[in-house]
Amino acid sequence: MSPPVLGRWTDSSGLSLGLLGVGNIGTVHLKSARAIDGVDVVAAADAVPENRARAERAGVDRTYDDYTTLLEDESLDAAVIAMPPFLHADAVERAAAAGVDVFVEKPLARSTDEADRLLEAAAEGGIAVGVDHTLRYQPDVRGVKQAYDEGRVGHVPYASMTRVNDGPLGRPPAADEPPDWALERDGAGGGSLLELGVHCFDVLEWLFGDLEVESAAVDATLEVPVEDAATVLMRAPETGTTVTLHCGSYQWEELPEVNTRVRLEGVTGTISNADHLPTNFYADAAKSALSNVASRVTGDDPDIFGPTFYYQAHYEALSAFCEAIQRDETPPVDGRDGRRTLELAETAYELAAASDRDGVERPEVRT
DSSP states (O other): OOOOOOOOOOOOSOEEEEEEOOSHHHHHHHHHHHHSTTEEEEEEEOSSHHHHHHHHHTTOSEEESOHHHHHHHOOOSEEEEOSOGGGHHHHHHHHHHHTOEEEEESSSOSSHHHHHHHHHHHHHHTOOEEEEOGGGGSHHHHHHHHHHHTTTTOOOSEEEEEEEOOGGGOSSSOSSOOOGGGGOHHHHSSSHIIIIIHHHHHHHHHHHSSOEEEEEEEEOSSSOSSOSEEEEEEEETTTTEEEEEEEESOSOOOTTOOOEEEEEEOSSOEEEGGGGSOSSHHHHHHHHHHHHHHHHHHOOOOOTTTTSTTHHHHHHHHHHHHHHHHTTOOOSSBHHHHHHHHHHHHHHHHHHHHSOOTTSOOOOOOO
16 A cells, blocks of 8 residues: 655644544544644544534633534544444545545554555545554553564563453443444454454554464454454564463443553563553652643643543554655555454454354353
């Protein structure tokens, strides 16, 4: 797939940004965008009145109930697409027609075919496509990457990654039903392998290069229409590393912790993301907040979202995208990266379907 045609964005006065979707993750992107120097969030669109009101309270001047109208009426440099996956392709195509660069929430699309369609539209429109694969921006994952690149444990024959949370059902007692699209293959493209696995595929190829999927299994521990658990066995030919991945949307998540584990078993030792996490999230947040207050006196730059460890990654990801398009560069995590994670997920689905699991009795899950 050809990279987008760059060289179009030349305005040095600032970057005008539109937000398509102001739900949970859209609100995170809104807060991030408003903290980025040289970025002006000029408009937001959401079909839900409460979400539009949230954007207005955050300082967005103009809100729309339809993203298509926003793209038609506003003169934008870029847009954040934070809507359900089944709307991503249409939103990118409309943005391409308007000449608007896009930062798309993961997964980029529901399939590689759909990704090809939207990337072709982006190339024809000469726009850049960035994808929000945030995990590679988390401080703990970056710590793993740095330690590995420095060769601290030598050759790594084996690595593992786990990402689990409570998924769209939320932590009980659930106050509201999840949106229909989140538990439908037509709406989301899949279950935990698309919701969580694509993040992990991105990190693992960032570490080890191209991966080959050797086997996979998916299951539903809860009575939901899509898989809420997936295990994938892979090999990285470039480094000779065997990798296992498990992702699942079945385990309650207790903030501020996020249940992500990355572990590299090297010949001279082990690298773990746990080594780069705060011992006490609350104490670390307080320390970071005090440091930011002191920076006002010393004139140093504050640590944006430092007190909120994981929100910092969302800020860094969006900031890197905005900086790239302002410099007429390809985004550091672009549409080809987003498509690649979908390709790995589809291979895992195919291998899981090929293995006959009909005779396996599934465990009863008690709540």
